[in-house]
């Protein structure tokens with residue numbers, strides 16, 4: 234297996250080309266909206282979620298072409314969540330992906346609408362799958378709505394400044410972050426034609442690695458700087474967010490992230506080609522940004 238860094242860079246290029254094709258051009262009407270959607274999507278994210286979709290299809294020994302578009306739909310939802318999360322009514326942030334946040338550039342109204350339009354385009358993209366559109370739409374609706382990401386954000390807002398216990402933090406993180414990461418893995422495999430047994434293994438992988446990702450994110454908020462992160466560090470503590478380090482301490486959080494990644498790796502051992510997903514699981518908890 235070639236080195237992960239080079240492969241990730243190649244996949245990021247594939248993802249960017251697919252997003253370029255899927256997003257409306259700036260010249261199309263309404264131009265300001267399309268400009269705002271593109272501004273945030275192309276601001277330079279890691280593309281982790283669409284890359285996971287592609288790697289999940291590959292892990293099942295399947296052609297990853299259909300997985301790419303499904304993964305891009307998840308990236309659209311992820312980007313919408315970042316735009317809305319940065320609004321003054323939510324986390325009120327000025328910096329995202331190393332650039333001024335959407336509302337700082339386009340104003341709050343247009344930032345809200347750009348998020349709305351990205352969410353809607355994601356479902357249009359999923360529904361375009363020739364045979365499994367309804368299954369894809371259902372999986373992503375469950376992961377991103379009130380039972381998933383939005384529900385996690387509600388719990389996050391309602392518990393700001395509260396007591397961080399591990400069960401509460403885990404419940405928030407599983408919904409706010411892990412649900413969409415699990416969905417990324419699943420839509421890649423579903424779009425590529427994976428069977429139920431393969432999807433069950435990938436569900437377990439997505440659950441473990443999705444939580445591991447957010448525990449690592451909590452740690453990075455404490456340890457990394459703004460230039461590396463591309464967003465403002467230290468905000469979790471400043472805003473009284475419930476995080477793993479607040480609940481169980483930094484060292485135990487590191488151990489938890491590593492154990493979750495190992496559990497994710499264990500869940501996919503029986504798939505035809507699990508190597509890339511295995512590398513990614515380790516990368517998720519060792520990353521610098």
Ligand code: GRG
Pocket residue numbers: 277278279280281311313314315317318323330382383386409410447450522
């Ligand atoms: C506003 C509906 C709504 C939901 C917001 C996902 C979320 C819920 C808020 C975003 C802020 C946050 C702490 C999200 C947790 C997920 C996370 C760690 C996002 C950052 O993901 P990366 O590191 O970002 O993959 P890039 O920019 O690389 O894509």
